[in-house]
Amino acid sequence: MFYGSIVWDPWLIVAQIVCLQCLYYLTLGFFLSVFVGTRVSRLSLVYFFDFVTVTASSVTGWCVIASFLLSSLAGRWIYALFD
Template identity: 85%
Template sequence: MFYGAVVWDPWLIVAQIVCLQCLYYITLGFFLAILVGTRVSRLSLVYFFDYVTITTSTVTGWCVIASFLLSSIAG
């Protein structure tokens, strides 16, 4: 399962990359739901992918920043 234990397997590497990306976005969604979901009326994909929501001028922006930091630490 680990790199080097088996012959070169690019499909395994691609699958591992996809799994890590999925786990990152699931973790980010969890933290956004907890921190930002309690502050806004409707949680949307804007908080995932739009850089405008990452701001230090509002409390919601700080919650978005905290969500990104916590999901990166969890990763």
């Protein structure tokens, strides 16, 4: 059970949210380094947070899109482990 079976524990919920966010960004960083890091000379935080890099007009943009999709699927798999 996600919220705990005995009591309402908001600190547990916050800790789980933080853990899932950290795991999401770790997997996103891994997939970006695998797919985009091989195509660009310098990988930066722009690929994490700037929507301009998510474009279908270049191969690098498709690699960014694939990284976001794969990290969301990995996050769903991780969430399923906790549930």
